[in-house]
Amino acid sequence: MTDLWQNSMDHAVAAARRAGQVVQQALQDDRKVMTKSSSVDLVTQTDQRVEQLIIQSVKEKFPTHRFIGEESVAAGEPCVLTDDPTWIIDPIDGTTNFVHAFPFVAVSIGFSVNKQVEFGVVYSCLEDKMFTARRGRGAFCNGEPLQVSHQTDIKQSIIATEFGSSRDPEAVDKIFSSLRNVLCIPIHGVRGAGTAAVNMCLVASGCVEAYYETGIHVWDVAAGSLIVSEAGGVLMDTEGGEVDLMSRRIVAANNRTIAERIIREIDPFSPTRDDAPSKSSQ
Ligand SMILES: O=P(O)(O)OC[C@@]1(O)O[C@H](CO)[C@@H](O)[C@@H]1O
Ligand SMILES: [Mg+2]
Numbered sequence: 001m002t003d004l005w006q007n008s009m010d011h012a013v014a015a016a017r018r019a020g021q022v023v024q025q026a027l028q029d030d031r032k033v034m035t036k037s038s039s040v041d042l043v044t045q046t047d048q049r050v051e052q053l054i055i056q057s058v059k060e061k062f063p064t065h066r067f068i069g070e071e072s073v074a075a076g077e078p079c080v081l082t083d084d085p086t087w088i089i090d091p092i093d094g095t096t097n098f099v100h101a102f103p104f105v106a107v108s109i110g111f112s113v114n115k116q117v118e119f120g121v122v123y124s125c126l127e128d129k130m131f132t133a134r135r136g137r138g139a140f141c142n143g144e145p146l147q148v149s150h151q152t153d154i155k156q157s158i159i160a161t162e163f164g165s166s167r168d169p170e171a172v173d174k175i176f177s178s179l180r181n182v183l184c185i186p187i188h189g190v191r192g193a194g195t196a197a198v199n200m201c202l203v204a205s206g207c208v209e210a211y212y213e214t215g216i217h218v219w220d221v222a223a224g225s226l227i228v229s230e231a232g233g234v235l236m237d238t239e240g241g242e243v244d245l246m247s248r249r250i251v252a253a254n255n256r257t258i259a260e261r262i263i264r265e266i267d268p269f270s271p272t273r274d275d276a277p278s279k280s281s282q
């Protein structure tokens, strides 16, 4: 059977690798930091440049495809997922890490058709790890198959999460109460790489049992979500049920038992959806 989207996926892998080289090069230079929705929501010229490089290269090859790119949305482009082939791009996932040279920085490219992610590419460029997944065909890191952890006991687990970029005291209280509840189950430990995409690849790789976060955006998790599910994992909403990639809430786990156990401890909240009609960037 011919694979309709293989050309697009090959292009995404090549584009992510080129983007990663630009990011690595930029780490040698001074990084001028700007802010978006708040003083802790950072962006650099490298984020903007890398996103444009990826979008331009795709437009030349696949002129009918659409885009949701983090920095394009920040500049006022709509964040709407249609049934059309759509590239969902986070040029640098982990911009705060990039600014501080904290060594986990990823280029994340998801590709959706009929609102379903068909392939995902996450290039953790400082580790030189290329994570890929194609729907129905498994997940890989540098060509080696990935498999989630088999652990079903939450007390033997490591959980990844992040504090996020909201400094709204109510949201921070919810994040801390969830973290406290999860930690005190008790679990073996909590980790966070500072990038949702890498955290999800850690779940897919079997290094951590689960990752959860509220406040992420569709471009942070589109690619990673397929990498987790193709490695045998599950995705859920933070209140249970199906994940909605526009809802800014996600639990990605090795299995349903672990996912549901974490969900019992999460104090849920709902940031403004990515596809809310009058949403200003936040
Ligand atoms: O703005 P960036 O760097 O593209 O991404 C934001 C992000 O790194 O921040 C969160 C940390 O709280 C992560 O989960 C998420 O991936
Ligand atoms: Mg991001």
Ligand SMILES: [Mg+2]
Residues within 6 Å of the ligand: 047, 070, 090, 091, 092, 093, 094, 095
């Ligand atoms: Mg980013």
